[in-house]
Amino acid sequence: MSVWETIRGKRAVRVFSDEPILEADMRRILDAGRRTQSGYNSQPWAFIVVTERDKLQRLSKIGRSTGHAAGAAFVVVLLTPPPNDTYWRDMFDAGQAAAYMQLTAQELGIGSCPASVYEVELSREILGFPPEWDLKVIISFGYPDKSQYPQRPPKAGTRKTFDDVVHWEQW
Amino acid sequence: MSVWETIRGKRAVRVFSDEPILEADMRRILDAGRRTQSGYNSQPWAFIVVTERDKLQRLSKIGRSTGHAAGAAFVVVLLTPPPNDTYWRDMFDAGQAAAYMQLTAQELGIGSCPASVYEVELSREILGFPPEWDLKVIISFGYPDKSQYPQRPPKAGTRKTFDDVVHWEQW
Numbered sequence: 001m002s003v004w005e006t007i008r009g010k011r012a013v014r015v016f017s018d019e020p021i022l023e024a025d026m027r028r029i030l031d032a033g034r035r036t037q038s039g040y041n042s043q044p045w046a047f048i049v050v051t052e053r054d055k056l057q058r059l060s061k062i063g064r065s066t067g068h069a070a071g072a073a074f075v076v077v078l079l080t081p082p083p084n085d086t087y088w089r090d091m092f093d094a095g096q097a098a099a100y101m102q103l104t105a106q107e108l109g110i111g112s113c114p115a116s117v118y119e120v121e122l123s124r125e126i127l128g129f130p131p132e133w134d135l136k137v138i139i140s141f142g143y144p145d146k147s148q149y150p151q152r153p154p155k156a157g158t159r160k161t162f163d164d165v166v167h168w169e170q171w
Numbered sequence: 172m173s174v175w176e177t178i179r180g181k182r183a184v185r186v187f188s189d190e191p192i193l194e195a196d197m198r199r200i201l202d203a204g205r206r207t208q209s210g211y212n213s214q215p216w217a218f219i220v221v222t223e224r225d226k227l228q229r230l231s232k233i234g235r236s237t238g239h240a241a242g243a244a245f246v247v248v249l250l251t252p253p254p255n256d257t258y259w260r261d262m263f264d265a266g267q268a269a270a271y272m273q274l275t276a277q278e279l280g281i282g283s284c285p286a287s288v289y290e291v292e293l294s295r296e297i298l299g300f301p302p303e304w305d306l307k308v309i310i311s312f313g314y315p316d317k318s319q320y321p322q323r324p325p326k327a328g329t330r331k332t333f334d335d336v337v338h339w340e341q342w
Contacts, residue, residue, distance in 0.1 A: 003278040006174050007203050007271055027333075032178050034336045036270070039287060043331055048338045055340065083259075088307055089287065091259045095266025099207070100178055103274065107174040116210060116260065129342040136259055160214055162198075165205045167219045169226065171300040 001107045010103070013111025013149060014068040016142030021073045025108050029141065030076070032104035038093040039086070045097050048077035048127055058126050059138060062119040066138060069115070073142035076101060077123070079133040091136070098139060111144040172278045181274070184282025184320060185239040187313030192244045196279050200312065201247070203275035209264035210257075216268050219248040219298050229297050230309060233290040237309060240286070244313035247272060248294070250304040262307070269310060282315040 001009075030047055038044060050056055051074045059077070060070035069075050080094045081087075102112045117123060117135045129135070172180075201218055209215060221227055222245045230248070231241035240246050251265045252258070273283045288294060288306045300306070 001173060003172065003174050003177050003274045004199065004203065007206055007275065010206075010208070012208060028175065030337050031333060032175070034330060034333055035178055035181075037181070037183065037273075037285075039285075041329055043336070045336070046338065047336055048340070048342060050340055052340055088254075088258070088262045091262040092266035092269070092308065095263035095268075096270040097266075098263070099267040099270035100274075102208075103174045103271075104178065114208075114210075127341045137263065158212055159205060162202060162205055165214070165216070165218055166201050167217065169219070169221055169223055170298045171219060 003103070006103050006106050010106050011149070012113045013142070013144045014113045014140070015145040015148040016071050016073060016111065016140070017145045019143045021110060021142065025110065026074060028108070029101050029105050029110070033076070033097040033101040036093070036097040036100045038096070039089045042090070042093065044081050044090040044093050046079040046133060048079065048129065050075045050077060055126060059123070062123045062138070063115050063117045066115040066117065068113055068140045069138060071142070072140035076139045076141065077127060077135065078137045078139060079129055079135055081132070082134040094137065098137065101139065105141055109143065110141055111149070112139055112141045114139045174274070177274050177277050181277050182320070183284045184313070184315045185284045185311070186316040186319040187242050187244060187282065187311070188316045190314045192281060192313065196281065197245060199279070200272050200276050200281070204247070204268040204272040207264070207268040207271045209267070210260045213261070213264065215252050215261040215264050217250040217304060219250065219300065221246045221248060226297060230294070233294045233309070234286050234288045237286040237288065239284055239311045240309060242313070243311035247310045247312065248298060248306065249308045249310060250300055250306055252303070253305040265308065269308065272310065276312055280314065281312055282320070283310055283312045285310045
């Protein structure tokens with residue numbers, strides 16, 4: 001699939017089928033994240049991949065909208081540095097890595113959805129990551145549940161229009 | 172080109188040829204940014220597209236590494252909200268939009284490179300955007316200068332290894 005078709009067809013997927021994901025596909029998704037560009041090549045991220053069902057269920061409770069993790073084939077826990085002088089750049093770069101992973105998944109037919117984390121210390125307890133890493137976002141991955149996502153294009157109209165977003169030459 | 176091939180072949184392009192870019196291609200790149208997902212669908216961005224040479228030259232001086240803007244076919248000025256309670260999420264989402272635009276460009280054979288902005292007030296003077304928007308990143312786009320970027324794969328080895336980045340099930 002082309003990049004443009006992948007972007008045009010992308011939708012948030014929060015309900016997943018039981019179909020397992022090949023390890024090769026998981027590794028490709030993670031490798032896309034690893035390869036992402038970053039400011040001054042800082043690579044301000046580490047990934048914890050979770051596939052164990054009981055752990056996924058615990059992770060589903062670390063935010064207000066993390067519920068979809070419970071049924072995911074796997075979750076990528078996207079660790080980032082704690083707030084610092086160039087924090088904006090770390091989070092910008094983490095966003096790029098999320099996009100690379102999710103578009104790579106989409107091309108493989110694998111749906112995904114990110115969610116904000118509110119319970120960092122609980123997450124730390126579940127996953128054991130050290131204080132030099134913070135956690136703001138997890139991403140659930142899995143094949144879409146076909147009863148929830150029939151073959152149809154995603155609905156349009158929830159984005160601002162092109163002319164609302166784009167200014168030419170100046171504001 | 173597939174998403175995966177596009178990601179694998181991606182390199183930062185900072186020196187551009189004079190070849191103009193079709194308006195349809197520019198619009199596709201911008202539309203990819205517009206379509207990007209964002210937390211709670213907040214779409215925390217606005218884009219100013221700059222093609223005028225004198226303006227590009229002025230923009231090349233708004234940061235330490237913005238020099239490449241002077242020779243770009245066009246620059247996308249990626250406006251984001253000023254720091255706020257969920258600033259991390261705005262910057263995360265802006266990073267996703269940057270990735271969508273740059274991967275869409277790469278598929279079209281158009282190179283790009285982002286750069287951090289340090290002179291926000293000077294940028295505001297050049298572009299006229301209002302106080303409710305802040306500026307951290309611009310992205311230069313253009314066809315790669317063939318004398319600088321001969322047909323060869325990008326060099327490997329500047330990224331952390333897969334095993335350095337990826338942890339399985341827990342830290």
